[in-house]
Amino acid sequence: MRKETRNGMEVYTLVARDGSAELSVCPALGAAVSSLKLPARTGLRETLFCHEFFWDPKADRTRGG
Numbered sequence: 001m002r003k004e005t006r007n008g009m010e011v012y013t014l015v016a017r018d019g020s021a022e023l024s025v026c027p028a029l030g031a032a033v034s035s036l037k038l039p040a041r042t043g044l045r046e047t048l049f050c051h052e053f054f055w056d057p058k059a060d061r062t063r064g065g
Contacts, residue, residue, distance in 0.1 A: 006034070007055040020044075028057065 002013040006026070011034055013024040022044060024035035034054070037044040053059040 009055070009057075011035075029054075 002015070004011055004013070009026050009028040011024050011026050013022055013035070015022050020039050022035065022037040023033060025031045026034045032054075033048060034050060035046060036048040038047050039045075051061070053061055
């Protein structure tokens with residue numbers, strides 16, 4: 001597991017044992033998934049789209065759907 005700061009918030013990244021996938025969560029946003037990287041022919045590829053308001057803790061809009 002890796003810990004880093006993105007947009008001023010702590011983010012934890014879980015990596016598959018074989019490195020074939022990664023999942024990042026942000027506890028400050030209710031443990032919302034902020035990144036999901038899955039294998040593709042060219043390596044890991046981001047598969048999750050986050051709206052521009054995702055990182056705004058004051059946003060009234062939903063982060064998931």
